[in-house]
Amino acid sequence: MKKYVVLFLSLGLLSLSCSKDDDSLIKLTGPNPDPDANVDVQDFMWKAMNSWYFWQAEVPNLADDKFPNTSDGSKAYTEFLESESDPAAFFDDALLYSEDRFSFYSDDYETLTKSLSGISKSNGLEFGLVRFSDSDDVFGYVRYIIPNSDAASKDINRGDLFTGVNGRTLTIDNYSSLLFGDEDTYILNMATIEGEIITPSNREVSLTKMPDLAENPIFLDETFEIGAQKIGYLVYNAFTNEYDEELNEVFGRFADANITDLVLDLRYNPGGSVNTARLLSSMVYGANTNELFLRQRWNDKIQEQLSKEQLEDYFADKTSGKTTLRTLNLSKVYILATGSSASASELVINGLAPYVDVVHIGETTRGKNEFSITMVDDPEGSYIYNPERENKINSDNRWAIQPLVGRNENADGFSDYTSGLVPDIELQEDISNLGVLGDLQEPLLAKAIQEITGSTTGKRDFTVHMPANVMTSSKMFAPLKDNMFIDKPLNINLN
Incomplete structure (x- = not known):
């Protein structure tokens, strides 16, 4: 029979139309390990990665025919899983594609899933x-x-x-x-x-x-009136969908103030919800629901089951809570972004680029154009974390993985920014003159305002004396890191 499943990829809300006798929503490949072997975590990791991983076909250890569904195959599979007793090392060394910089694991799914909510x-x-x-x-x-x-x-x-x-x-x-x-x-x-x-x-x-x-990602919003310009300024530090309604309220204030220009500060924003990135981009550009925002590319197993409509996301006119979006309908936006700006931050820049003149001020971004899913040891739920299925997760296994499962491209078909998005105006933060966020003298904001106003008199010196050559940041040690995750319904028809 056919199985119809709606997958909310990340927070994992899941509903399906099939009988209780149906097993997994995906076709599991390979045998089960020896039940006496202590390899529950490794078994979950392999099967989830074999089914969903974007580079599954590029990793020999994840090949569908690697372990035939026979007694010999079961023995070989068990030995493979036992070859590394540390699940973390098994994930990193045995399952990842060599060019994958972002898939990761957690030994506690509750900690990881909380981080998705900030x-x-x-x-x-x-x-x-x-x-x-x-x-x-x-x-x-x-x-x-x-x-x-x-x-x-x-x-x-x-x-x-x-x-x-x-x-x-x-x-x-x-x-x-x-x-x-x-x-x-x-x-x-x-x-x-x-x-x-x-x-x-x-x-x-x-x-x-x-x-x-709990961190509210809306750190600061201000409106400045400088000459003939009314400039909106938003410091937005994560794409956390629990705050989408509040984000819409910010843009409502901008719209009510009749701002002429917007400075969107994503310099410390490592990413988050793809749908929130779509909503934010719509608030900037407009509720143009007939215009493509992004197109997804999955591994061949998933891709072949999806229609053109299922692979495409258009600009939005409402939040997930059905509130009408407050939009600015801008033809130009100034975005502050640095090497700490990643995934969903880059998605906003890339997704807007075919429609809006995006002036990127700062540094080359991180270069993360793939999205992920939170996965746990729940094979009947296709390994996708679903808070309503907590009692179905293997109680002996609290591990979770956050593998990259797909890649986004914009309406022009562009997705090749693994080396990062290069700024139009390069300006690093200066350790000796960091400034105060929201202060008109703070260097990156001041540069954006100079570009907006076009002032040719009294221009300040933007020389950087002590560049912030950041090797890492505190956010890279938070559970969410620089993750970009899917959290919109995806309808998959599985035979």
Whole structure:
């Protein structure tokens, strides 16, 4: 019989029209392992990746004929799964395509799925890490602080620097364990800048991670009136769909203020919901529901089952909650984006490009054009996480994986930006002059306003004296990282 399934890929809401006797929504390949072998996690990982992974055909270990459904095949499959007792190493070393930079795992699906909603264990300090020239030492600089967090109650602000933790100098070998280890509380050893020299100070700041800290991605929205221009400015730090209605309200305020120009600040935004990226782009460009926003490409197993309509997403006119979108109908937008801008941030830039003059100010972006699904050990649910099927997840296996399952292209068919999207106007953040977000003198915002107003008099000097050559950031150690996930219904007809 035919099975009709609606997959909400990421948060995994799932509904299907088939009998209770139907097994998996996908055709599982290969045998089952020896039931006495302790390989539940590896078995789940292999079968989920074999079914959904974008590069499944490129990975010999994931080949459909790798393990025939025979007694010999079952033995070989069991031995393969047992070859690596650490599931993390098994995933990284045995299952990933060599060019995959973004698929990842978690040993606790609850922690991962909370992060998709902007909830994580955090002290609220968001920072970049930079390596000193000709040294293995590392320093951090504060980018912003999440409201209502522990850091928000402490004497620490954007632009502050630190060079140590708990009295130990940060290096490329220890920064991960000191800042992102198991300790919930640590003491930052702060530093100052004199000229272009960073010097440790005696100031210390103690920070404690809070469980279930929720970050509203709408960090700041302002409207500036400069001459004949009314300029909207939005600092948006993650594509978190729980805040879509509030995002629409922001654009309502912009529309009511009759703004003429928009500066969209995605410099610290590593990505998130594909549908939220579509909604945001629609708020900028308009509710043009007959114009293509993106086209998806899956692996051959999934792709052949999807119609043209199912593979295409158009601009939206309503939120998921059926609220009419407030749109600006702009023909030009200024987007601040850096190497920390990834996935859904890049999707906005690329998706708008065929329709809107996108002026990208900042740095080359991360270069992530694939989307993913949250997967858990629920074979009858096609391994897709569904909060309504929590009792169906293998109770002996809390692991989750977040594999890349597809790639997005824009209406012009362009998706080749794995090296990142290059800015129209290059301008790095300056450690010695980071500025205050929302202040008209903050360098990246000031540059955008200069471009908008076209002022030829009194132009400021944008020379960067201490470029923020970021090697990583605090967001890359959060469960969500730079993930872009699908969260719209996908109708698949499986025979």
